Amino acid sequence: QSAPAREAIRIVDRLRDNGFLAVLAGGCVRDALLGRTPKDFDVATEATPDSVQRVFGKRHTIAFGASFGVIGVIPPRSKDGSRESLPPTEVATFRADGTYSDGRRPDHVTYGTAEADAARRDFTINGLFYDPAEDAILDYVDGIADLQSMHLRTIGEADRRFDEDKLRMLRAVRFVTTLGLSVESATLAAIHQHADSLRVVSGERIGAEMRRVMCQGDAGRGLQLLVDTGLSRHVWPGLDAMNWAKLRSCWQRLPEITFETAMATTLSVLSSEAAEAQASLKSLARRWKLSTVEQRAIIAAIEWAPRVVQCVDEPWSNLQPILVNRDVDVIVAVAQAIAEDGAGISRAQRELQREPATLNPPPLLSGDDLIEMGLTPGQNFRTWLAEIRRLQLDDRLCTREDAVAWVRQQT
Ligand code: ATP
Ligand code: MG
Structure with a gap:
């Protein structure tokens, strides 16, 4: 058992000792039953938030979203006095949701039974509880059957569940992609029917789900589902123009799937021109609230990966600036994905083995050097320094003296 699992079970046991029903x-x-490592362990209990705080002591708890009845329980100090570096475990009081009117959140919540708490969850595979005291699964929603047959199905009537909370449609795409499920037919039909109402969900929430979709081996399947259901109109306009066969073969060549390599590869396949791909990225970045670091890497890869693919006969001075780019790993990975012929990639990988002094040698001259030579700063400086750098990289100017002599020739 992992440390977070032990901590969650400690919390369940402690609530039990105090007379409260508590479960994972x-x-x-879901993840444990699928043999996957859970991202985090959540506890649900009949104890009210006040009781949870009383059981663990106020100092050992944090009230998260108090109105939704979630308390964070802080892990105890271990024997040597240091805290285990675990985040607080979320302990949520069983609840029954009220009505929904904003398409995202219940208007009010009331505390309820375990059964009611299972029923308000989104999909049957997400509605399971585990009782560690009895080593038993509590399945009020037929979740185990759907896990066994790998089906994603809403709890209750799909139509009403997507009407309540539109984000669930995108969560469906996420679970299908990350867990390799297929969507049960009534659930799929309801997504088709409600797809347009995804409009009310904030771009930021959409972006958070898409980050998880894009980091999967099978992201292409998730993207295709977005298009097939009509969700893509509100997630990724223009995605319907995708060449899916081409995306699949590029994806198979992608050596490392991260959000950045996945986005750059997908956008490169979607648009034949780098400028067009970058414009699509800019507009997605605004909606999804991508960080500047994410955007920088994706843009660099869109722009430079095609150059790496074609670099076999390029002079070193053309390739070198790409290989010293700080996002070079993303660039080369995307180049591998989009390359039909690996010759350019092999060259780039060989060049990347250079010693630092030949991969990125210090410039022979700087602007200050030109001033010391008695020259007046101006447009020529930039041109000359760039040209000196090019000649240096291509071994046509080797020393500072060579460079000075070259400048003298220009004046
Ligand atoms: P992961 O932690 O891997 O993202 P998860 O299933 O735990 O997956 P969370 O967003 O952490 O997803 O939500 C925890 C649980 O809360 C879900 O398993 C589900 O039972 C319930 N839940 C989350 N979001 C919703 C929602 N929009 N509607 C109904 N139930 C939800
Ligand atoms: Mg979770």
């Missing part, structure tokens, strides 16, 4: 809930039970 939702994603962690």
Whole structure:
């Protein structure tokens, strides 16, 4: 058992000792049954937030979203006095959701039974509880059957569940992609029907789900589902123009799937021109609230990966600036994905083995050197320094003296 699992079970045991029903809930039970490592362990209990705080002591708890009845329990100090570096475990009081009117969140919540708490969850595979005291799964929603047949199905009537909370449609795409499920037919039909109402979901929430979709081996399947259901109109306009066969073969060549390599590869396949791909990225970045670091890497890869693919006969001075780019790993990975012929990649990988002094040698001259030579700063400086750099990289100017002599010739 992992440290977070032990900590969650400690919390369940402690609530039990105080007379409260408590269980592990939702994603962690699903992931454990699938043989996957859960991202985090959530506890659900009949104890009210006040009781949870009383059981663990106020100092050992944090009230998260108090209105939704979630308390974070801080892990105890270990024997040597240091805290285990675990985040607080979320302990949520069983609840029954009220009505939904904004398409995202219930208007009010009331505390309820374990059964009601299972029923308000989104998909049957997410509605399971695990009772560690009895080593038993509590399955009020037929989740185990769907896990066994790898089906994603809403709890209750799909139509009403997507009407309540539109984000669930995108969560469906996420679970299908990350867990390799197929969507049960009534659930799929309801997504088709409600796809346009995804409009009310904030771009930031959409971006958070898409980050998880894009980091999967099978992201192409998730993207295709977005297009097939009509969700893509509100997630990624223009995605319907995708050449899926081409995306699949590029994806298979992608050596490392990260959000950045995945986005750059997908955008490169979607648009034949780098400028067009970059414009699409800019508009997605605004909607999804991508960080500047994410954007920088994706843009660099869109722009430079095609040059790496074609670099076999390029002079070193053309290739070198690409290989010293700080996002070179992303660039080369995307080049591998989009290359039909690996010759350019082999050259780039060989050049990357150079010693630092030949991969990125210090410039022979600087602007200050030109001033010391008695020259007046101006447009010529930039041109000359760039040209000196090019000649240096291509071994046509080797020393500072060579460079000075070259400048003298220009004046
Ligand atoms: P992961 O932690 O891997 O992202 P998860 O299933 O735990 O997956 P969370 O977003 O952490 O997803 O949510 C925890 C649980 O809360 C879910 O398993 C589900 O039971 C419930 N849940 C989350 N979001 C919703 C929602 N929009 N509607 C209904 N139930 C939800
Ligand atoms: Mg979770």
